[in-house]
Amino acid sequence: MEIKSIGMLLFEDVELLDFAGPLEVFGAANYVNDKVEYTIQTVAPKKQVQISKSLLNVNVDQILDGQSYDLFLIPGGFGTREIIKDDAMLSLIKRTIDKSQIIASICTGSLILAKLGLLADKEVCSHHLAYDVLEKLDPTVRINKEARYMDHGNIITAAGVSAGIDMSFHLLKRFYGDEFASTVRKYIEYYPEKV
Amino acid sequence: MEIKSIGMLLFEDVELLDFAGPLEVFGAANYVNDKVEYTIQTVAPKKQVQISKSLLNVNVDQILDGQSYDLFLIPGGFGTREIIKDDAMLSLIKRTIDKSQIIASICTGSLILAKLGLLADKEVCSHHLAYDVLEKLDPTVRINKEARYMDHGNIITAAGVSAGIDMSFHLLKRFYGDEFASTVRKYIEYYPEKV
Numbered sequence: 001m002e003i004k005s006i007g008m009l010l011f012e013d014v015e016l017l018d019f020a021g022p023l024e025v026f027g028a029a030n031y032v033n034d035k036v037e038y039t040i041q042t043v044a045p046k047k048q049v050q051i052s053k054s055l056l057n058v059n060v061d062q063i064l065d066g067q068s069y070d071l072f073l074i075p076g077g078f079g080t081r082e083i084i085k086d087d088a089m090l091s092l093i094k095r096t097i098d099k100s101q102i103i104a105s106i107c108t109g110s111l112i113l114a115k116l117g118l119l120a121d122k123e124v125c126s127h128h129l130a131y132d133v134l135e136k137l138d139p140t141v142r143i144n145k146e147a148r149y150m151d152h153g154n155i156i157t158a159a160g161v162s163a164g165i166d167m168s169f170h171l172l173k174r175f176y177g178d179e180f181a182s183t184v185r186k187y188i189e190y191y192p193e194k195v
Numbered sequence: 196m197e198i199k200s201i202g203m204l205l206f207e208d209v210e211l212l213d214f215a216g217p218l219e220v221f222g223a224a225n226y227v228n229d230k231v232e233y234t235i236q237t238v239a240p241k242k243q244v245q246i247s248k249s250l251l252n253v254n255v256d257q258i259l260d261g262q263s264y265d266l267f268l269i270p271g272g273f274g275t276r277e278i279i280k281d282d283a284m285l286s287l288i289k290r291t292i293d294k295s296q297i298i299a300s301i302c303t304g305s306l307i308l309a310k311l312g313l314l315a316d317k318e319v320c321s322h323h324l325a326y327d328v329l330e331k332l333d334p335t336v337r338i339n340k341e342a343r344y345m346d347h348g349n350i351i352t353a354a355g356v357s358a359g360i361d362m363s364f365h366l367l368k369r370f371y372g373d374e375f376a377s378t379v380r381k382y383i384e385y386y387p388e389k390v
Contacts, residue, residue, distance in 0.1 A: 016222065017383060020215030020251075024356070027211065027248045040250060048254070053222045055235060056215075059243070059252040128384065148388050160384035161219070165357070169388075185390070188212060189323065189355035192387040193343050193364075195380070 001101060003038045003175055007069035009093065009109075010044040010060050013052045013079030017161050018106045022073055025168035029176070029184045043067060045092060052077045064092055068099035071171070075164065076107030076127060084115040084137065104156040104171065106164035114138040118155060125150050127160035165190065196296065198233045198370055202264035204288065204304075205239040205255050208247045208274030212356050213301045217268055220363035224371070224379045238262060240287060247272045259287055263294035266366070270359065271302030271322060279310040279332065299351040299366065301359035309333040313350060320345050322355035360385065 006026055008019050023040065030037055042060040049058045074093070083089050094116055097103055105113050110126040113119050114137040123142045126134050131143050144150055149158040149167035151174070158167035169190070172181040185191070201221055203214050218235065225232055237255040244253045269288070278284050289311055292298055300308050305321040308314050309332040318337045321329050326338050339345055344353040344362035346369070353362035364385070367376040380386070 015219075016215055017219035020211055020219070023250045024210075024212035024215070027250045028356075031248055042251065053226055055218045055222045056237065057254040057256075059254065061252075128381075148386075160382075161223075162360070162383050162385045162387065166388040186323075187355075188357050190357045190387075191390060192357065192385075193361040195386060 001070065003070045005069045006038050006040045006071045006073065007067055007096065007100070008040070008042050008073045009064070009075065010042050010049045010058060011079045011083060011089075012050055013077050013082070014049065014075050015052045015077030015107060015161055016055050018075035018077055018109070018164055019073070021162060021165035022075075022106065022168040024188060025165060025172065025184060028187050029172055029180070032183055032187050033180075038070065041067070041069075043096070045089060052079065064096060066095040066099060069096070070100070071102045071104065072096060072100035074103065074105040074109035074112055076105070076109040076111070076130075076160075080108040080111045081133075084111050090115060102154045102156070104158065104167060106158045106167065107160045110134055110157045111137060113155070113157070114141060119157070122152055122155065123150050124157040125159040125163065126157065196265065198265045200264045201233050201235045201266045201268065202262055202291065202295070203235070203237050203268045204259070204270065204291075205237050205244045205253060206274045206278060206284075207245055208272050208277070209244065209270050210247045210272030210302060210356055211250050213270035213272055213304070213359055214268070216357060216360035217270075217301065217363040219383060220360060220367065220379060223382050224367055224375070227378055227382050228375075233265065236262070236264075238291070240284060247274070259291060261290040261294060263291070265296045267291060267295035267298050269298065269300045269304035269307055271300070271304040271306070271325075271355075275303040275306045276328075279306050285310060297349045297351070299353070299362060301353045301362065302355045305329055305352045306332060308350070308352065309336060314352070317347055317350065318345050319352040320354040320358065321352065
């Protein structure tokens with residue numbers, strides 16, 4: 001399918017690299033393609049969002065209100081622990097999920113998807129410190145502790161924090177092919193040091 | 196030396212991952228250490244900064260005005276092309292550099308350091324699309340096109356965009372040792388997929 005719009009959910013105490021990694025990759029992809037392939041919006045329940053550990057204060061593009069996106073990205077962070085107890089916020093997120101085509105979580109964004117029943121019987125990824133919470137939210141979930149991401153077509157889950165970058169490259173390959181993904185990789189020089 | 200304060204320079208058209216990568220690593224390090232080891236501030240010539248490719252709009256912590264930091268981080272992005280032509284901005288940045296202990300650039304943040312004469316005769320890293328500009332700004336510079344970063348004690352330069360993450364882990368090792376850096380690496384699950 002053609003991706004014309006990308007939405008990135010933000011919320012109080014979202015983890016910085018969870019959303020900044022994918023935003024960089026998809027932003028760079030738009031840029032190196034020499035034309036705008038899709039719109040990218042940050043979207044949150046309120047205009048101003050404090051990022052986890054007070055690292056950044058962000059003014060979002062849109063107030064969350066049932067927007068529809070071709071790709072809706074749901075990052076993690078400590079804020080997700082509050083969201084899964086907040087029915088109003090959960091149904092707000094659900095409205096946009098229902099109107100969107102592909103949903104991808106990063107890190108503990110998976111907790112929101114699990115709480116909404118969207119991961120039932122699926123093999124998924126999440127942050128290693130949230131495996132227990134995830135399994136309590138949905139005991140039918142199988143956690144893949146090795147993979148960087150699991151792709152089930154219109155539901156994708158990435159592992160913790162930096163795994164969102166690898167997931168984004170995977171999605172670029174899926175949408176636009178290996179060669180284009182390599183061009184973007186080169187632009188952001190994503191050839192990490194060996195551990 | 197002991198790091199008690201970290202400043203991250205922001206400016207119009209700064210590249211998102213250039214600063215978000217290091218902020219995540221140093222923010223996570225502060226967190227997993229179970230006590231605040233250092234303060235982290237974003238600092239810019241004005242309160243609100245538009246990030247490159249309009250990916251994000253950020254409210255910074257401090258207006259740039261000769262602050263002093265133990266570690267002053269200078270990211271890159273298209274905005275650096277304007278800064279190197281802007282004498283007022285350059286001397287504003289220079290005031291904080293002069294009062295800071297360790298200066299680390301990411302990506303085309305190196306252009307600012309070169310323009311200020313701080314990279315003379317040094318082997319440095321930068322973004323591959325800026326090698327020519329860097330060499331014109333200071334012909335005595337030698338560019339290392341393979342390394343992720345070059346560390347000259349109180350001047351460190353990282354390669355393009357995502358290399359700031361690797362440079363940050365290098366600095367964590369230097370300041371706090373390998374084991375602590377590994378703990379932070381685990382927290383943000385920075386075990387990238389092989390290319």
